[in-house]
Amino acid sequence: MKFFRYLLFSSAFLFGMNSCKKDPKELWKVEIKNPVEKADVADISKEFYDGAVTLATFTQKYPWFQGTVPDEDFAVRRADPEEAAIYKEAISKIDVQKLSSELGTLFSHIMYHFPEFKAPKVYLYSSALQGIMEPIFYQSEENLLFIDVTGFMGNNNPNYKGLEQYFQVSMNPNNILPKVSETFAKYFVQPSVDQQKFIDQLIYEGKLMTLQDAFLPNEPNYLKISYTPAQYEWAAENEANIWNFFVENNLVFSDDVRLKERFIKPGPFSKFYTEIDNDSSPRVGIYTGWQICKKFYQENPDTKLPDFLKMNAQQIFNQSNYKPKN
Known part of the structure; x- marks a missing residue:
């Protein structure tokens, strides 16, 4: 897989070790006592x-x-x-x-x-x-x-x-x-009128994907985010590089409305405006928001979904300690 060759990977802030408090793959596997056998x-x-x-x-x-x-x-x-x-x-x-x-x-x-x-x-x-x-x-x-x-x-x-x-x-x-x-x-998850910053949009999309995890715990991740398997693999392998790009370019807390078009809306690829674009997966902002929320639940596994959905983007981001490693 092709990586962002020009990015620096030495920052401890960006690539600190993730804490492993609970396996996220098991978090949403729950016992349903009275299941709906078949939908009408x-x-x-x-x-x-x-x-x-x-x-x-x-x-x-x-x-x-x-x-x-x-x-x-x-x-x-x-x-x-x-x-x-x-x-x-x-x-x-x-x-x-x-x-x-x-x-x-x-x-x-x-x-x-x-x-x-x-x-x-x-x-x-x-x-x-x-x-x-x-x-x-x-x-x-x-x-x-x-x-x-x-x-x-x-x-x-x-x-x-x-x-x-x-x-x-x-x-x-x-x-x-x-x-x-x-x-x-x-x-x-109704969108908030206060979603002015990129981090707000990332967390909103992350909340949607978190519900996908909870609703479909056995469904492949690539299907939940409407990727091909190859697109999901690219996003996963480049997670730290994507985040580094957002941080290095001061995008995380930016209010630039064009970021939604570049990293969240449907398209053939994401728009980093670099040589990597044509090889990148589309809508990497959604993937990033998803990973932030996954990390939040690693840190706070007992948080009920309704309570999580009420939290604002800054709270979720701060409590996630999101620092993807290369």
């Missing part, structure tokens, strides 16, 4: 494209699905062979029974940490590729979760022609569960 999953589009199901029957069963679309236009869409073909291909890639079981496990872990949470009714549907950029939607008022199956047809699927490759990395069937988990993490 319904495939709306299976009925939508079924000619044997009348429009009146469908709209009566799912009155919110049609929205403001006139009956005539709705009927045309139901009979569109191209739309139906896209749905059939998308749903064929998903093991619905397996997904139902995995979602049940996910909901069980959420309820363990947030007892007030209730397992939502889950609806699979096809947007005919129109909603693939935001394929997961949670309607909290009615506790309904919607999953657009056309958003998970697989990397390099012909239907995704023209879509940037870095988006397609997380558009595989095995990305459904982490993206659902991320959706609920964002429900529990």
Whole structure:
């Protein structure tokens, strides 16, 4: 792996030894006494494209699905062979029974940490590729979760022609569960209006990833952060170098709004503005915030998640003693 060749690695502040108070891999493995065996999953589009199901029957069963679309236009869409073909291909890639079981496990872990949470009714549907950029939607008022199956047809699927490759990395069937988990993490961690500094953004993203750890303790880390295995490996091997770059360039407590675009928003790579850029993993700010929060929990393993989420960025950073070693 290629490293930041020009950085200095001698600073004791940057590369002090991490304390090992508790194995972070075991921290979130908890005993669920009353698990949700399977989520309640319904495939709306299976009925939508079924000619044997009348429009009146469908709209009566799912009155919110049609929205403001006139009956005539709705009927045309139901009979569109191209739309139906896209749905059939998308749903064929998903093991619905397996997904139902995995979602049940996910909901069980959420309820363990947030007892007030209730397992939502889950609806699979096809947007005919129109909603693939935001394929997961949670309607909290009615506790309904919607999953657009056309958003998970697989990397390099012909239907995704023209879509940037870095988006397609997380558009595989095995990305459904982490993206659902991320959706609920964002429900529990509302962004603060006080997030003016880069460290605030890092810790916000770190909180989201910490919830991913708690909700999906057995899921591979690279899937939680929407990386390829190679991208995760690069970020892990360069963790100290990334942090050193942030510190050396006075970025940690900077209020430069461009840092979010460079290190947090989706892209083909992170923007250090060095020769390393094209080889780097994207969104390394999210990875860094995640590692700070992991270190916080190494130091403070008994902190309850609700209490952790209430803490501000400065508190978490200070109590983490984050000093990644090379």
